[in-house]
Amino acid sequence: MQETSLYAPVKRFLESLEFTVKGEIGNCDIVAVRDGEPPVLVICELKLQFNLELVLQGVDRAAACDEVWLAARMSARGKGREHDRRFRALCRRLGFGLLAVSGKGEVELLLSPAALAPRRDPKRRSRLMEEHRRRRGDPVVGGGSRAPIMTAYRQDALACAAAMTDGPKRPRDLKTISPRAASILLDNVYGWFARAERGVYALTEGGHAALQRWPQVAHDQG
Template identity: 75%
Template sequence: MLETSLYAPVKKFLEGLGFAVKGEIGGCDLVALNGDSPPVVVVCELKLQFNLELVLQGVDRMAASDEVWLAARLSARGKGRESDARFRNLCRRLGIGLLGVTATDGVEILLSLAAPMPRRDPKRRSRLVNEHKRRQGDPVAGGGSRNPIMTAYRQEALACAAALADGPRRPRDLRPDLPNAYKILRRNVYGWFVGIERGIYGLTAAGHEALLRWPQQSRTPQVEGRGGAVAAETIVASPVEA
C-alpha cells in the first residue's frame, strides 16, 4: 500500500468542506485553498501510519500555511499512535490537526485544530516540586532507568539505616534529625529494618548492603539516647550513586 492511496479520500473530505485541493505542490503532499484575497492555505501531509517523522514534516509546513493537518491510516487493532494520548497532546500543543483514514477510505477527524490545550495536572506538578525540594543534592544522572533512583524517600531511609549501623535504636532517638524516622522504620519499604523488641529497630543484612552500595556522609550532633544526651550521627545521602 502506498501513501498515494490516502490522497483521494483526504481530497474528497476537504473538498466537502469547500476547499480546492491539489497534490504535490512545493514539496507538500496536499495543498488546499479556500477563499480569496488572501486564501486560507491548508497543508496536509500523508503517511501510512502516524509517527514522529510525520509530525516533523507538519512542523516544517507551518511556516507556509494557515493550517497543517496530518493524515494516516487508522491502525486495524487500534494500537497505533493515534490512540496514544501523548501523541495527540503533542500535536495539540503544536497546533496540528489529525485525520484518520479508515479501511473503507472514510476520513475521521481525530484531533481538531479547535481542540483545547491539555489541562495541567496540579497534583502531578505538586509531586514533582515536592520531590525536587526534598531531594538532597543531585544524586542521579538523568536519562537512566535501570538502577534504583535516589529519591528523597530513599535518602531518608538511608539516613535511618546509617543511624542504626552501630546498633539498634528507638525512632525517638533519631527524630531530632530525622523527623520521619518512625514512619520509615515502621513501613520498611526496602526491607532494611527489623524490630528487635517493642519500639526498638535494627538493621537487616539488606540494610547493611544498602549502606555499602550508597555510602553516607555524616556529622555528629547531640540527640537523646537511652541513657540521656549522647552523640549520634546525622546522615546526609551521598551525592553520587554508587
C-alpha cells in the first residue's frame, strides 16, 4: 500500500469543502485553494500512519499556507496514534487538522484546523499559489515521489513540443500555446529542443520520447 492510495479520498473530502485540489506542488502532497478575498491555501500531507514525521512535515509547511491538514490510514485495530489523546492534543496546539482514511476509502474528520497565526513565509506561499494557478488540471497523484512531477512548466514544455511535431518553430509561433515559450526553448531544461537555425528550434529525440511518455498531457495542453 502506498501513500498515493490516500490521495483520491482526501481530494474528494477537500473538494466537498469547496477547495480546488492538486497533487505534488512544491514538495507538498496536496495543495488546495478555495476562492475568496483573500483565497484560502491549504497544504495536506499524507502518510500511511500517524507519526512524528507527519507532524514535522506539517510544522515545515505551516509558514507557507493558511491551514495544515494531516491525513493517514486509519489503524485496523484502533490502536494507532489517531486514538492517542496526546497526539491529538499536540496537533490541536499546532492548529493542524487531522483526517483518517479507512480501508474502504472513507474519510473521518478527527480534528478541524484551528485559526492560529503562525509566522508566514510570503514568498513560499506565493510560489505555491502561482504553481497551483498555472498547473492545468490535476495531473499528479499526491503522495508519490518517484515519478517526475508534472509541473506547470513541464506541461507548457510538452505543449510546445506537441506543436513542433510537424516541423521546427520560432518562439513567436508558440506564444499562443505558452507565454513563456521563448524561455522554454532557450533554456531547454529537459533537452527536448535543439536550435535548427537562428531563431528556429526543432524537437530532439528526447522531445519525441517525452511526447510518447506523456501523450495525453501533451494532447490536453496543445
